[in-house]
Amino acid sequence: MFSGDAALVEAVRRHTSQTDGEHAVHRLAELGRLAGSAEAQRWGAEANAYPPVLRTHDRYGHRVDEVEFHPSWHRLMDVAISFGLAGGPWREDSKVSHVMRAAGFIVWSQVEAGHGCPVSMTYAAVPALRTDPAIAAEWVPRLTSTTYDFGLRPPTEKAGCIAGMGMTEKQGGSDVRANTTRAEPLQAEGEYLLTGHKWFCSAPMSDVFLVLAQAPGGLTCFVVPRVLPDGTRNVFRIQRLKDKLGNRSNASSEVEFEGTWARRLGPEGRGVPTIIEMVAMTRLDCVLGSAALMRQAVAQAIHHCRYRHAFGSALVDKPLMRNVLADLAVESEAATTLAIRLAASFDRAGDEQERAFRRIALPVSKYWVTKRCPGHVAEALECLGGNGYVEESGMPRLYREAPLNSIWEGSGNINALDVLRALRKEPGCLDAFLAEVGAARGADRRLDQAVHGLLTSLSDLEGVEARARRLVEQMALVLQGSLLVRYAPPGVADAFVASRLGGDWGYVYGTLPREVDTAAIVTRAAAAFG
Known part of the structure; x- marks a missing residue:
């Protein structure tokens, strides 16, 4: 594992x-x-x-x-x-x-x-x-x-x-x-x-x-x-x-x-200030826990599709199923990469820039990764068909667990509002966040455009509370995109940026653009199976 x-x-x-x-x-x-x-x-x-x-x-x-x-x-x-x-x-x-x-x-x-x-x-x-x-x-x-x-x-x-x-x-x-x-x-x-x-x-x-x-x-x-x-x-x-x-x-x-x-x-x-660092730690674990659920879900889905044959070949070889699996794998990798980056910020406790980055990146990540988890697990469950709906498969247990981390330690609205609080009261947090995202500047035109769109959103804070979720979603996506562009294989990064940031993506999983190498992405995610 x-x-x-x-x-x-x-x-x-x-x-x-x-x-x-x-x-x-x-x-x-x-x-x-x-x-x-x-x-x-x-x-x-x-x-x-x-x-x-x-x-x-x-x-x-x-x-x-x-x-x-x-x-x-x-x-x-x-x-x-x-x-x-x-x-x-x-x-x-x-x-x-x-x-x-x-x-x-x-x-x-x-x-x-x-x-x-x-x-x-x-x-x-x-x-x-x-x-x-x-x-x-x-x-x-x-x-x-x-x-x-x-x-x-x-x-x-x-x-x-x-x-x-x-x-x-x-x-x-x-x-x-x-x-x-x-x-x-x-x-x-x-x-x-x-x-x-x-x-x-x-x-x-x-x-x-x-x-x-x-x-x-x-x-x-x-x-x-x-x-x-x-x-x-x-x-x-x-x-x-x-x-x-x-x-x-x-x-x-x-x-x-x-x-x-x-x-x-x-x-x-001073009860709230006393426990504030504790809240940061538990929010980190919400992100880690959701990343774990997503990884387990996509691993189960890929394993099933590699060994399940229908209509003359393995499910994993069907182009449409492979698109679904690749999309799930990209989402899982984005969550894992972001989660470990957040953990690394705690290992750099004496670095003020890291502290400022962590202050805003944690509620951003807690909001987004935990929100993505239930839909991700549901799609992975569907890859097993009726077997996925049966308790023995283990998928129902993952599905029932999936919504929890979005509720625990502050629901979606609480975390979105906490991001606004950080933007208003700790301006250094935004600078640290943009510095992290900006480390990938020039590497992908679509990412650069998404960052520009985020800056436009941040420049107009009139009535921002009502659209806080959309703003935090933008922040999460450009942060994940920046990390993947810098560190993931080009195929994974391109799939993420083309779909999540480039606009060529549908509402459900399995709508990656046609030029994405879905086979390579699935093979990478399936390394555990040999």
Whole structure:
């Protein structure tokens, strides 16, 4: 699942030195072999088929608020944690740790996407926890451990911990400033008692949670452990698990706090700024997760069409089917290339230009790549015909998962508006974005024209909110086009630019221009099959 993905291998090598790159490729190849094994694929299927079960009370009627998982869930988590997909970049002294972790996340998510939630939450929690050096000193070593140690026990007795989050409430949703959960200060400095509800609480069996609540000074971020330092359990009442469209293996929950002990993270009233870096990390994982789904979908479609014969030859040799497969492959490669470029910006944390680029490119990419995913997976499913609609094919599971990343960590509108916010308040972000896109200037006339069209759109911001989605779409396409023109094989870049930017493209997949070498594109995407 790694070595056979040419776009992913090339992206890792592009953003690493020769020495670091060889090490990364070697480790990722090992993970890819495991991910593609029958054993790991069975783990993914079982974790999805046997979803988590909530136990609110024990046999004596006492509240325990525990969630039980199938053993295959724990096997998936064990591999993810041990490979460093949760805490690896924060513990390794490497300039490529985020790139390597991102590639690993794409590979391992293709086994089963649901368990990526607690992995991603743990990864994202670390930057927020570093707001308070004392809290960071206590929790960061636990969250960056490469040992998966499941169960509700005192953190001091565990070899490793994972993190969850409780931000949104039913009356506010994305508008977290409308939260009503109260935080009442105790006499001890920085300690509070929380009372209220959380409509979505990620990974409720985690060891520690970041929670937003209204303190006397305004919306504030808090650290909520499930087990208190004295070994007793914190008040953390799991009311129910969400019955979701997809993401079935993951235990999304509703929780109630009632005198729940918490520690303040950051100043009162600064809850949103405290978690802002966490949001960036989870948005990155939305892009990575969608890229993983798209890669798995097109891989399944190409594999089926190579071995399925109809009307006298293999489906992959039919010109129209090959056009569909090539179009899907181009979209997948564009998503992967962009996702790893974003991860590389985190490895250049000290570079101000990279920070500015990341600030605007993340919401742009989160909006576009996650929006492209559902239609992409649907088209790939159709390539299998009726077999694709049957559960045993695995395609329905991909299809149910596909819409999630567009909703999680801010829906499409939220991300589009965040791009406008960056344009208005941080003008350096646009300069950094245009510098990245401009690196391909002169290489393709159609790309240059698309950039000119984007600049025209940016020059007239009258009533821009109503057309924010169109603007962000333009930004995403020219960014992907620039990356592919610079780094992808000419055939892939030409197919993308001719269709997505050149105007010769229909509404659905499979409408690439006639001059595109679809056979070469499909062969590149099918490298995993030999």
